[in-house]
Each structure stands twice: as structure tokens, then as C-alpha cells.
Amino acid sequence: MFKLPQFFRHKSAPQMVAAVDLGSNSFHLIVARITKDQVNILDRLKEMVRLSEGVDANNILSDAGQERALACLARFGQRLRDMPVDSVRIVGTNTLRVAENTGPFLAQAEELLGHPIEIISGREEARLVYLGVAHTLATNNQDKRLVIDIGGGSTEFIIGKTFEPLQRESLTMGCVNMTERFFSNGSLRPKMMRRAEIAALLELQPIEAAFRKTGWHSVIGTSGTLRAIERVIVEMGWGDEINSTSLQQLKRALLEFDHPDQIKFKGLSSERAPVFIGGVAILLGIFEGLDIHSMKISDGALREGVIYDLLGRISHEDVRENTIENLSTRFLVDLQQAERVENTALSFLSQVVTAWQLEDEKQAQMLSWAARLHEIGLSISHDQYHKHGEYLLTYLDLSGFSRQEQTLLATLVRLHRRKLNQDILNRTSMKSLHLLRLCILLRLAILLHRSRSTIELPQLTLQVTEKGLKLCFPSGWLEQNSLTQTDLELESDYLKDIKILLEFE
Numbered sequence: 001m002f003k004l005p006q007f008f009r010h011k012s013a014p015q016m017v018a019a020v021d022l023g024s025n026s027f028h029l030i031v032a033r034i035t036k037d038q039v040n041i042l043d044r045l046k047e048m049v050r051l052s053e054g055v056d057a058n059n060i061l062s063d064a065g066q067e068r069a070l071a072c073l074a075r076f077g078q079r080l081r082d083m084p085v086d087s088v089r090i091v092g093t094n095t096l097r098v099a100e101n102t103g104p105f106l107a108q109a110e111e112l113l114g115h116p117i118e119i120i121s122g123r124e125e126a127r128l129v130y131l132g133v134a135h136t137l138a139t140n141n142q143d144k145r146l147v148i149d150i151g152g153g154s155t156e157f158i159i160g161k162t163f164e165p166l167q168r169e170s171l172t173m174g175c176v177n178m179t180e181r182f183f184s185n186g187s188l189r190p191k192m193m194r195r196a197e198i199a200a201l202l203e204l205q206p207i208e209a210a211f212r213k214t215g216w217h218s219v220i221g222t223s224g225t226l227r228a229i230e231r232v233i234v235e236m237g238w239g240d241e242i243n244s245t246s247l248q249q250l251k252r253a254l255l256e257f258d259h260p261d262q263i264k265f266k267g268l269s270s271e272r273a274p275v276f277i278g279g280v281a282i283l284l285g286i287f288e289g290l291d292i293h294s295m296k297i298s299d300g301a302l303r304e305g306v307i308y309d310l311l312g313r314i315s316h317e318d319v320r321e322n323t324i325e326n327l328s329t330r331f332l333v334d335l336q337q338a339e340r341v342e343n344t345a346l347s348f349l350s351q352v353v354t355a356w357q358l359e360d361e362k363q364a365q366m367l368s369w370a371a372r373l374h375e376i377g378l379s380i381s382h383d384q385y386h387k388h389g390e391y392l393l394t395y396l397d398l399s400g401f402s403r404q405e406q407t408l409l410a411t412l413v414r415l416h417r418r419k420l421n422q423d424i425l426n427r428t429s430m431k432s433l434h435l436l437r438l439c440i441l442l443r444l445a446i447l448l449h450r451s452r453s454t455i456e457l458p459q460l461t462l463q464v465t466e467k468g469l470k471l472c473f474p475s476g477w478l479e480q481n482s483l484t485q486t487d488l489e490l491e492s493d494y495l496k497d498i499k500i501l502l503e504f505e
Helices: 063-081 094-098 102-115 120-134 174-184 190-214 223-236 244-254 273-289 304-315 317-332 335-352 363-373 385-396 404-412 431-448 483-495
Strands: 018-021 026-035 037-049 087-094 117-119 144-150 155-161 163-173 218-222 294-297 459-462 470-471 502-505
Touching: 018 063, 018 304, 026 063, 026 102, 026 304, 037 063, 037 304, 087 094, 087 483, 094 117, 094 120, 102 117, 117 404, 120 144, 120 155, 120 163, 120 174, 120 218, 144 273, 155 190, 163 190, 163 273, 174 190, 174 273, 190 273, 218 223, 223 244, 223 273, 223 294, 244 273, 244 483, 304 317, 317 363, 317 385, 335 363, 335 459, 363 404, 363 431, 404 431, 431 483, 483 502
Parallel strands: 018 087, 087 117, 144 218, 218 294, 470 502
Antiparallel strands: 018 026, 026 037, 144 155, 155 163, 459 470
16 A cells, blocks of 8 residues: 655645546536535536547547647636646546647647646546446445446446446447548438448447346446437437437438438537437447347546546545555565565655655655566566566556556656666656656665565665765665675666766765
């Protein structure tokens, strides 16, 4: 369990929090007040930006989509800019996951919002969707639920029980890309509709058997596409819910139009209409592929899930902690050694936190997690195990972690031994100087515990100097531990290469 250093513990929990969902089709912002662990929504903003519209075959964001998105974020930024950094969480989903030219866009977006943006994986998106839905449903219900979220660029499927997701997947099909793929030329015919449904069935096929095997008792839909479908069905008088019969009635009505631009129904907004047919085609495929007969709609969604996840982090019930513990067990990490390294690394951090400008609690967390997982690559091979660890932490599904956080953690593990590569440091979202400093603290802690001895280290003092660091030992200790002295001399040479002077006495 991560032990927050004393330096950080005076910080009070925020009373107001916010979450932003940067979806492929629309952006959402919610602001909530936290009162006795209760979430009270104060404000909601939503804009249909269609960020994924016009994304080309090379996954390049269009200029028009970026302009719409940045104009929206300028308005969101006015609401968020004065909120503390630890009270706001902003997540980007499918379009920002796959786009190849997000660098300049994200830089501008973060400047407008005044807060960092996290790009989350599809399965992490699914987890947060389920969390948002679960908090809107009765907690005494022990039945398994299948939760479905059709977004602009992806569709998430989750089977869960109470607040725990049991199975989760994200498929690359959404109302925007499905509409563009099959209906962009204006063809609205039964043949094209069936082709779109079959495309959805093909996407669904790899997960169909596993989900059917797990099973569920009820089906819950969430977010804009499914809410719009339900609203149209109710407003048009075809029923009071989405079911097989009402969905077929909607399909027949859609096929009476000659062109997608002509689609108009009671309850369907003009903003949603251009991509409505793609969402209906996906849902038809899902009903057929998973043999679903009816679906209820939940008010909870990704942004609510982000709020509750943020609340968990604030109250030190961080799902990322469970992920780190599970990884340690799964890959047979030496827990006692990991704890020794962690304690020493955090002790060093406490001594240099102000001088080295490492006051952000997230930096302490990352140092702790890297210390606990620095040997994860040993499960593959001792040879180059720091590189194996980097690979695992880059590509494993780590619940609670954004892609940027995974890259940062993987980089720290990669650089905990051998030469320090400046190019690798530059891959992450953290300032390279701060990351380098965390890396040095981790390397020193690992070096001092190389013997894996259960005997505690003596009282050590780490001081920041004009050119680097000075590590002070009790008189005579180094002479009695010549291996440590030799290791420190080698580490001093490594740090010299990057213009850091390491002194020790």
C-alpha cells in the first residue's frame, strides 16, 4: 500500500470536483460537490463537437474537428480553470486514442482547460462506464448486468455485479464511424442497413462466446446514442423501452427516408440526427449477436464514473493500488525487497522534495509504484529485465491507469538500472527534469538494497547540491560495505554522463 510521505499529508480533500469526457462525438463536463461522501451534481455542460468526423484513413484529425473541439474546450476552461488540479479529471476516449496527430491538439486543449488530459484505453473506458452506471442503480441488486455504451468511435461492453466489473471489452465501432462507413454516400437502403448490421456482428464475434458464457440477468444501456434511440421510440409511440419489437419499428421507419440528412423523428435533436443511423445499426447487430430482447437506459455514464473514481482517489481507495498489488502477485515480485526499496526511495524524496520541486503527490505515487514493480521483468528473464519490465507495464491492461501514466511507470522501471537514456525520458508527459530526478531517487534506493538484506540501512542524509546530490553515511559504514561503495562509484559515472554530480561520504 502506498504510504504518502508526511510532506503531502497536510493537503485537504477538495469539496468540489469535476470530470470531462472528451468523446468522439460529444464533449461532456460535470461539476459536483462532495458532501459526506455523497456526490451532488451542480453543473452539466455538453457540446456535440464530432471530433472523429473527417478523420482520414491515416487517423489524422481534421482541422475542422479540432477547431470545433478547441472552441468547446475554451468554454469548458472558463468553468474549470480556477479549480485545484487534484479536483479535476479529464479523459480522452477512442478518437484521441487512435489519432496520430494529437500532440499539438492536446497541448492547446490543456492550455485552454488549465488541466492535464488523460488518454484512457478502451477497457479502462469500459470500467469507468460501468462505475458510473453502477452508482445510479440499486446497490442491493446482486444480479449480473450487461452494460453497453455506444459512443462515437467505440462501443463498450461490461458484465458486472454491484460495483465490480467482471468482464469488459471495447470494440472499435461507433455511431460516427459506422455512419461514415456505410451511409456517407447517402444510400439509405435495406441492403446497406444489413451490411452495417453484419459489420457490427463481425466486430462482436470475438467477444460473443465469452460474454454469453459469463451471462447476465439484465441489460443496461447508457450515453447519448442509446438515450436518443429510447427517446425516439417513446416519442414516436412505439413503446416505453428499447426492445426487439420497438427497435424493428425504428428500423422500418428509418428505411422510409431516402437520405440520412432527411432523418427526422420526434425526440431526435438536429445535432444527433447525422449519426443516428450508425448507432441504430450497431444496436441492431448487438441485439442479434447477443440475443438481447430488451434494454433499460441508465442516467450514469463515463463522466459519472470518472467522478466516482476521482472520489475514490481522494479518499485513498484508489483502484490503481489494487492493480499494483495484483501485478506484484501475478508476476511473483519479491514483496519484501520491493517494500525496502519503496521506503528508502520515499525517504529520499522527503529530503529533496522542495529543492528538487517534486511537491506533486502524483510524483510520489509514481515513485512508490515504480519501486514496487521495478523487478517485474524478472518473471521473464534476468537478462535485460528492466526492458522486460518496461514492455509489460506499457502493454498490460492496468485498471485505473491512463496511457500517459502507464508510459511514465514503464519509463521509470526501464531506467532504474544501467545507462540513463535522455531520449527515453522525453517520451513521457512529465517534465523530463522531474522524471530524471525521480529516476535518480529510485536508482539510489535500489542500489542501497542490492544485497537484499533484512537488516535496516543506517540513517542516511541526502542533500541537494549546486551540481547534483550528496549522500551522507554514518562514519565508517561505507568502508565496511565495499560493494555498496563500488556500486555508488559506478552510479556516479552514469550520472556524470547526464551532468549530475553524485557525491557520497
